[in-house]
Amino acid sequence: xxxxxxxxxxxxxxxxxxxxxxxxxxxxxxxxxxxxxxxxxxxxxxxxxxxxxxxxxxxxxxxxxxxxxxxxxxxxxxxxxxxxxxxxxx
Numbered sequence: 001x002x003x004x005x006x007x008x009x010x011x012x013x014x015x016x017x018x019x020x021x022x023x024x025x026x027x028x029x030x031x032x033x034x035x036x037x038x039x040x041x042x043x044x045x046x047x048x049x050x051x052x053x054x055x056x057x058x059x060x061x062x063x064x065x066x067x068x069x070x071x072x073x074x075x076x077x078x079x080x081x082x083x084x085x086x087x088x089x090x
Contacts, residue, residue, distance in 0.1 A: 006030035 010026035 003027060003030045003034055006033065 004027070007023060007027035007030040010029055011023050
């Protein structure tokens with residue numbers, strides 16, 4: 001909502017007075033709210049960006065975990081093979 005419209009709504013809430021001082025006060029309050037809203041939107045964008053970074057890092061770690069899991073599986077299979085050969089040669 002633009003500042004002017006918000007200011008009029010605030011002024012209307014202030015007993016419907018639209019005189020200069022109340023209108024200026026209402027406009028100032030509307031600008032403050034818009035600035036605060038913009039600040040929260042910027043923080044939200046930052047948090048979303050950080051979240052995307054963490055998701056990307058998490059995906060990398062999951063891929064590395066899967067790679068190590070596969071490596072372990074290969075080593076376990078080779079170990080079983082060597083154990084079987086050892087048992088067979090006895």
